[in-house]
Amino acid sequence: xxxxxxxxxxxxxxxxxxxxxxxxxxxxxxxxxxxxxxxxxxxxxxxxxxxxxxxxxxxxxxxxxxxxxxxxxxxxxxxxxxxxxxxxxxxxxxxxxxxxxxxxxxxxxxxxxxxxxxxxxxxxxxxxxxxxxxxxxxxxxxxxxxxxxxxxxxxxxxxxxxxxxxxxxxxxxxxxxxxxxxxxxxxxxxxxxxxxxxxxxxxxxxxxxxxxxxxxxxxxxxxxxxxxxxxxxxxxxxxxxxxxxxxxxxxxxxxxxxxx
Amino acid sequence: xxxxxxxxxxxxxxxxxxxxxxxxxxxxxxxxxxxxxxxxxxxxxxxxxxxxxxxxxxxxxxxxxxxxxxxxxxxxxxxxxxxxxxxxxxxxxxxxxxxxxxxxxxxxxxxxxxxxxxxxxxxxxxxxxxxxxxxxxxxxxxxxxxxxxxxxxxxxxxxxxxxxxxxxxxxxxxxxxxxxxxxxxxxxxxxxxxxxxxxxxxxxxxxxxxxxxxxxxxxxxxxxxxxxxxxxxxxxxxxxxxxxxxxxxxxxxxxxxxxxxxxxxxxxxxxxxxxxxxxxxxxxxxxxxxxxxxxxxxxxxxxxxxxxxxxxxxxxxxxxxxxxxxxxxxxxxxxxxxxxxxxxxxxxxxxxxxxxxxx
Ligand SMILES: Nc1ncnc2c1ncn2[C@@H]1O[C@H](COP(=O)(O)OP(=O)(O)O)[C@@H](O)[C@H]1O
Ligand SMILES: [Mg+2]
Numbered sequence: 001x002x003x004x005x006x007x008x009x010x011x012x013x014x015x016x017x018x019x020x021x022x023x024x025x026x027x028x029x030x031x032x033x034x035x036x037x038x039x040x041x042x043x044x045x046x047x048x049x050x051x052x053x054x055x056x057x058x059x060x061x062x063x064x065x066x067x068x069x070x071x072x073x074x075x076x077x078x079x080x081x082x083x084x085x086x087x088x089x090x091x092x093x094x095x096x097x098x099x100x101x102x103x104x105x106x107x108x109x110x111x112x113x114x115x116x117x118x119x120x121x122x123x124x125x126x127x128x129x130x131x132x133x134x135x136x137x138x139x140x141x142x143x144x145x146x147x148x149x150x151x152x153x154x155x156x157x158x159x160x161x162x163x164x165x166x167x168x169x170x171x172x173x174x175x176x177x178x179x180x181x182x183x184x185x186x187x188x189x190x191x192x193x194x195x196x197x198x199x200x201x202x203x204x205x206x207x208x209x210x211x212x213x214x215x216x217x218x219x220x221x222x223x224x225x226x227x228x229x230x231x232x233x234x235x236x237x238x239x240x241x242x243x244x245x246x247x248x249x250x251x252x253x254x255x256x257x258x259x260x
Numbered sequence: 261x262x263x264x265x266x267x268x269x270x271x272x273x274x275x276x277x278x279x280x281x282x283x284x285x286x287x288x289x290x291x292x293x294x295x296x297x298x299x300x301x302x303x304x305x306x307x308x309x310x311x312x313x314x315x316x317x318x319x320x321x322x323x324x325x326x327x328x329x330x331x332x333x334x335x336x337x338x339x340x341x342x343x344x345x346x347x348x349x350x351x352x353x354x355x356x357x358x359x360x361x362x363x364x365x366x367x368x369x370x371x372x373x374x375x376x377x378x379x380x381x382x383x384x385x386x387x388x389x390x391x392x393x394x395x396x397x398x399x400x401x402x403x404x405x406x407x408x409x410x411x412x413x414x415x416x417x418x419x420x421x422x423x424x425x426x427x428x429x430x431x432x433x434x435x436x437x438x439x440x441x442x443x444x445x446x447x448x449x450x451x452x453x454x455x456x457x458x459x460x461x462x463x464x465x466x467x468x469x470x471x472x473x474x475x476x477x478x479x480x481x482x483x484x485x486x487x488x489x490x491x492x493x494x495x496x497x498x499x500x501x502x503x504x505x506x507x508x509x510x511x512x513x514x515x516x517x518x519x520x521x522x523x524x525x526x527x528x529x530x531x532x533x534x535x536x537x538x539x540x541x542x543x544x545x546x547x548x549x550x551x552x553x554x555x556x557x558x559x560x561x562x563x564x565x566x567x568x569x570x571x572x573x574x575x576x577x578x579x580x581x582x583x584x585x586x587x588x589x590x591x592x593x594x595x596x597x598x599x600x601x602x603x604x605x606x607x608x609x610x611x612x613x614x615x616x617x618x619x
Contacts, residue, residue, distance in 0.1 A: 050471065076473040088468035092528075093460050100454075101461050105473030107454045111482075114453040115446055121453055122273065128454070129269040168472070 001064060003028040003204050004049070004080075004172055009058030011044055011228075018044040019055065019228045026172065031198050031205040033215045035239070036225035037248055042208040043085055045225070046174050050082050051075045062172070077105050081170035083161045085177050085208070087154075095144045095152070095160050099135060102167025103128035135163045139193065155186040162193070166201070173197065175207040179214050187214060194218045212240065224248070273452060275445075292437060296430035305429045305501075306545055311436040312497045313537035315443045317521040318530065319490020322447065324519070325528035326456060327483040328463030329378055330387040333394030335514035337367040337488045339401060341495025342505050346414040347407050349500075356419030360496045367492025368485040370397075375481045394515055401507045413506030416499045436497055443490065447530050450486070459483055460528070513566065517544070520569050524576050526585030535584040543572075 006024040010017070018041045026032045034042050047053040049060050051072035059068045062078060070078070081102075090098050106128070109121040136142055139159055149157060158178065165173055178194075179187045191214055197203050198218075209215050215222060215236055222239040224232040232242035239245055266272065276282040296304040320334050341363035348359035377389045401408045408414065418427045419435075426432050450456045458479045461469040466476055499505050517540060525536020547568055551559040558564065580587050 052467070052470075071475075072467075072470040073473050073475045076471060082471055084467070084471075088465045088471070090461050090464035090468065092464055093457070097457055097460065101457050101469075101472045101474075104454050104458055104461075109453075111455065114455050115449050117449040117453070121449075122270070125273055125453060126269045129272070133269075164472070 002026055003063060004206070005061045006045070006049065007059050007061070009045070009048060009055050009060065011041075011048055011053060011055045017228050019048070021058070022225070022228070022230055024223055024230070024233075026204060026206050027221075028171075028204055029198065029202065030220040031194060031207070031218050033219035033222045033236070034206065034208045034225060035210070035212075035215060035222060035245075036231075039227075040225040040248075041228040042225055043176055044228075046082060046176055046208070049075075050080060050174065076168050076170065079171035080174065081165035081168040081172075082174035083158075083165050083176055083178065085180070087157055087161060089149045089157060089161055089164075091150045092148060094146050094148055095141060095163075096132065096136075096146060098149060098160055099132045099141075099163050099167050100128055102135075102164045103131060105168065131169075132167055135167050138166070138196070139163045140189075155182050158182065159186075166197070166203075170203060172204045172206065175205065177208050177210065179209060179211050187211065190214070191217050275448065296433050301429045304433050306541060307538075308429065308433045308436045308501055309498075310538045310541035311433075311440045312494050312501065313518070313521060313541050314440050314534050315497070316491045316494035316518055317525065317533040317537040318443055318447045319487040319494070320518050321522045321528065321530075321533045322450065322459065322490070323483050323487035325522055325526075325532070326451065326459040326463060327480065328382075329480065329483065330383065330519075331374075331390040331487070332387045332512070332515050332519065333374075333390035333392070333397070334487075334491050334518045335510040335512065336394045336397035337371060337491030338495035338498065338514065338518075339397055339510035340367040340370055340488075341492030341497075342499040342509070343401065343408050343414070343495075344492070345496040345499045346409075346416045346505055349419075350414050350416055351407070356500065357421075360493065363496030364489040364492040367495065368489040371484045371488025372481065375477075375484050378480050378484060379477055391512065391515070394510075394512055398507060398510065401510070409506070411507060413504055414499075415504055417503070418500045432501060436501070439493065439497060443493070444530060444534070447533075451530070455482065516566070516569065520573055522583075523573055524583055526583030529583070529585045531588065532583050532585035535588065539584060540569075543568075 002025040004024070004026040006022060009019055009022045011019040022041075022045060024034075024045070034045065036042055044053060048055045049067070051067070051070050051074070055068060059066055061067065062080060065078070067075065067078060067080075090101065107124055109118075109124045112118075114121040136145065139162065141156075141159060141163055144152060144156060144160070149160065152160070158181070162175070162178065179190055182190060194205060194207070195218060198205055205218075207219075209219075219236050222233065222236050223230055224239050224242065224245045226244070226248040231244040231248060232239045234242075271277075276285065295307065299307075316334065316338055320331065324330050344363040344366045345356065345359040348354045348362065349356050374390060374393060378386055381389060402410055404410070405412070418425070418432055420426060424431070426435060451459075458469070458474050461472060461474055462476060462479050462483075469479070470476060498509075502509070521536035521540045522533055523536070524539060525534065526532020544565065547565050551564065561567075576583060582589075
C-alpha cells in the first residue's frame with residue numbers, strides 16, 4: 001500500500017479545472033517529484049492534500065486513512081508537513097520561535113501548567129528546544145537563531161520554513177518549489193538535505209520542482225501534470241523523454257515547430 | 261557589551277537573563293514597596309490607577325499585540341469586572357475577595373460571545389464589531405439598574421482583609437501592586453511557552469499556523485477569554501479604588517485609552533504594556549491638571565484629550581513604531597556599547613518585498 005494515494009481527484013475554481021481526475025501514488029521512503037508548467041495545478045494538489053482546499057471529487061488516502069475532508073490543522077498531526085511556494089513564515093518572530101512552533105502539536109502540558117510554568121511545562125519547553133536544536137544543526141541555522149525572519153535573506157527564510165516543517169517530525173513532507181529563488185550554492189545544499197531527509201530522517205518527500213537538475217539528482221520517481229491532468233509518471237528519465245511532457249514544456253508552437 | 265555563555269536550554273527560559281536584571285528588578289520592587297511612604301496620597305492613588313491599567317493593558321496586548329485581533333470594546337470587559345464587584349459587594353454584601361475572581365471569570369465568559377465574530381472577521385471589521393459590543397454593554401449598564409444602579413451608579417467601599425482595613429490609598433496600593441506582579445508573571449509564562457507562540461503564529465500567518473497543527477478557533481478563543489479575564493480583574497480592582505462607578509467610566513474613550521496605552525508603550529511586549537499604562541495614566545492626569553493653564557478656546561474644546569492622544573499616537577507611529585519599549589531598548593543598548601554606538605545602528609534593514617517573491 002502506498003504511503004499516500006490520491007485517486008481521481010478533481011478541483012474546479014469557477015470555470016477553471018485546476019485538477020481533473022488526478023491519480024498519484026507516493027511510496028514510503030521515496031522522493032517523489034511533481035513537475036509541470038506554471039498553472040498546471042501542482043500547488044492546488046498540495047492544498048487538497050493538506051486540507052486547505054476541498055476537492056469536488058476523488059480522495060487522498062494517507063496510511064490507509066481518508067484525509068480528503070480533514071481540517072488543515074489536523075493534517076500535521078497525522079504526519080504530513082508542508083512548505084509553501086510563497087513562504088508562509090511568522091515574519092515578526094525569531095527563527096527559533098518559528099521552528100519551536102513546529103513542536104506545538106507535540107505539546108502535552110495543560111493551560112494551567114503553562115500559565116504557572118510548572119515543571120511539566122518547563123520540561124516540555126526544554127524537550128522541544130532540544131529537538132529544535134537538532135533541526136537547527138541539521139540545516140546549519142545556528143547563526144540565525146535569534147534573528148527576526150523579516151530581516152533574513154530569502155534563501156535563509158526558505159531554509160527556516162523547511163526547518164519548521166521538519167520540526168513537526170512528519171512521515172511525509174510536501175515541499176512546494178523548495179529551490180525557487182535559491183542561488184546555485186543554496187540549491188546544492190538543498191539537494192543534499194533532501195537526500196539526508198530521505199536517508200537519515202526516513203521521511204518520505206513529495207516535492208514540486210521546476211529545476212530539472214534538482215529533479216534528476218534527488219527524485220526517485222516523477223509525476224508530470226499539465227492543465228490539471230497527469231500526463232506522465234515514472235523515473236526521471238522516462239518522464240523527461242515522454243513526448244507529452246516535452247510538448248507541455250516546449251509549448252504548442254515550439255512543439256509543432258520541433259516536429260515539423 | 262554583555263555576553264553570556266549559555267550552558268542549558270533552561271537559561272533561555274529564565275525570568276531574568278542576567279544577574280544585573282535581577283538586581284535591577286529588585287531595586288524597582290523596593291522602590292515600589294516604599295513608594296507610598298514618601299510620595300503622598302495623590303501620587304500613590306495615581307500609581308494605583310496606573311497599576312490597574314497595567315493589568316488591562318497586558319490583557320489587551322495579549323489579544324491585540326500578540327494575537328493580532330483589535331478590540332475597541334475593551335472598556336466593556338473592564339465594566340463587567342467593575343460591576344461584578346460592585347454588585348457582589350455593595351448589593352449582595354459578599355466579600356471583595358470572592359467577587360474579584362468572579363469579575364475576571366464573568367468578563368472572560370462574556371468575552372466568549374466575541375469569539376464567533378472574531379473567527380470570521382479581522383482588522384478593521386473586528387474593531388467595529390468590538391466597538392459595537394462596547395456600546396451594547398454601555399446600554400445594558402443603563403437599562404439594568406437592579407444590578408448596575410443604572411445612571412445613578414454604584415457606591416463601592418474599599419475591601420478589608422481579615423481584621424485589616426484597606427481603606428487608605430496606601431493599603432489599597434499594595435493590593436494592586438501584588439496583583440500587577442502576579443499578572444506580569446502570568447503574562448510572562450504565557451508568552452514564553454507554546455501558548456504565547458501560538459498567539460504570535462495566528463497573528464503572523466493563519467495559513468502557516470494551521471499547517472503547524474494550531475487550531476485557529478481554539479487559539480483565538482483562548483486569546484479573547486484570557487484578555488477578557490485580565491480586563492475583568494482590572495475593572496474589579498478599579499471599582500473600589502474610585503469608590504463610585506457609573507456608565508461614564510466605561511465609554512469608548514476608555515477603550516481607546518487602552519489601545520493607546522499598548523501602541524504607545526509597545527505592541528506585543530510586557531514592558532510596553534506597563535510603560536504605556538503608566539505613561540497614559542500620568543498623561544491624562546497632566547492634561548486634566550494642565551488644561552487650566554491653557555487658553556480657554558483650547559482647554560474648553562470638546563475632545564481635547566482625544567486630540568492629544570491622536571497626536572501622540574501619530575508621533576509614535578511615525579518616529580517610534582516600537583513604542584516606549586523600543587526607545588527604552590535603544591537607550592539601554594546605547595549604554596551597553598558606549599562609545600561604539602553609531603547613528604544608524606538601528607536603521608531598519610531592507611525588507612523583502614512580497615512582490616519580489618518568485619511565484
Ligand atoms: N484559490 C484559487 N482561486 C482561483 N483559482 C485558483 C486558485 N488556486 C489556483 N487557482 C488556479 O488553478 C490553476 C492551477 O494553479 P496552481 O495549482 O497554483 O498551479 P501551479 O502550482 O502548478 O503553478 C491556475 O489556473 C490557477 O489560476
Ligand atoms: Mg505552484
